[in-house]
Amino acid sequence: MKTVIKYILLCLLTVNTVSAQENKESINLSNAEVTPYEVELTQNKTTHILFPSSVEYVDLGSSEIIANKVEATSNVLRLKSVKEDIKPTNFTVITNDGKYYSFNATYKEQPTQLSYDLTKFEKQNSKKQSEVLFKELGNTNPSLADLFMKAIIKKNKKELYIKSKNYSVEARLKSIYTQDGKLYFHISINNKSNLPYEVDYVSFKIKDRRTTKQTTIQEVSLKPTRSINDFQTINGQSKQDNVFMLDQFTLSDKQVLLIEINEKNGVRNQVLKVRDVDVINVKQIDRFSF
The missing domain is CATH 2.60.40.1550 (SARS coronavirus X4)
Known part of the structure; x- marks a missing residue:
């Protein structure tokens, strides 16, 4: 009796396998063209x-x-x-x-x-x-990253009070947000002079806050993976906003992030100093309404 039952089960399994193979449809890639x-x-x-x-x-x-x-x-x-x-x-x-x-x-x-x-x-x-998807953006697709940055500029909220002023040019770090392992830095440059302000470069560096003569200065350069605009020439009596995306990082209480904005062929350079608490207390972007 057991032999008969095993034979019947084997037959049923064979029929189901053949039926599954016959019913299996190939995927038409023309729909993905x-x-x-x-x-x-x-x-x-x-x-x-x-x-x-x-x-x-x-x-x-x-x-x-x-x-x-x-x-x-x-x-x-x-x-x-x-x-x-x-x-x-x-x-x-x-x-x-x-x-x-x-x-x-x-x-x-x-x-x-x-x-x-x-x-x-x-x-x-x-x-x-x-x-x-770009490797440096992780799971965030480029158009969504650009949407995040545009939303930050549109929101235009002053979450931080970090600024630098030199020769009638003022730079301000308005906010830092986070999403999908990335940090978004909203920087605004206000040229209150009548001379155009041409940006040579913007750099991000982590440095030790205090050093002694016997201590070697530790410095780590960070490279933004993306920005919504390019700071180029800011005309007199005008303002420009930009958002820089960086890979997520944290600072110790002995470190500071220096955001340096240098003028091309000029001396109106700006330095924004970001502390560890400013990075730790960032807010999520997903609460924005797009």
Whole structure:
């Protein structure tokens, strides 16, 4: 009897296995396709593509086309073919905001269009646009990180009272927020003079608060992974805000974070000193209303 039962169970198991294999459907990857843009290239003329954000990565499907960024800007890509009548090919572009673009390129001696402005499609394609994750941003996608930074500037709340003033230029650290293992520093520069203020660089350094002659000064430089704007030239009687994203860190009571803002070819440098309690008491971004 036991033998019969085992035989019946074995038959049922075999039937179920075969049925499961027959009912198993393959995944159709056409539903996951990234719709490519169509671009015409030629040898004797240059094609330019304007992207909504800085170009970070370019991969060409063929050595018969060449591409490089325009030196004066970071979001314009120029392309052309190296010879006449090349075979159809493709290329891929990833921009700083995490957007993924696919292109099909064909040769045409006289292209109908030589300039493409993809910023015109940013709003209507924003929900459909494919997006990549940058390693330095962790689990936060670039567009969400930019949204966080824009929300911080829009909120414009003075959580901290850390400022520096030098020759009618005032720098202020308004707030620090945290989200997904990242710290967001909201910095504002107010140029109260009539002379333009050109920023050379902004640096973040952790230093020992007190040192003696016998003690070696410990210094650690921190590199922001992202910022919403670039401090460049702040005209007279005007103000600029920026948000810098850094990997999460903490300070001991013997350390201080120095945010240095240096003027290009000038002496109106600013230093913001951040204490350990300022970093520990940061607030979450997820309470914002976007």
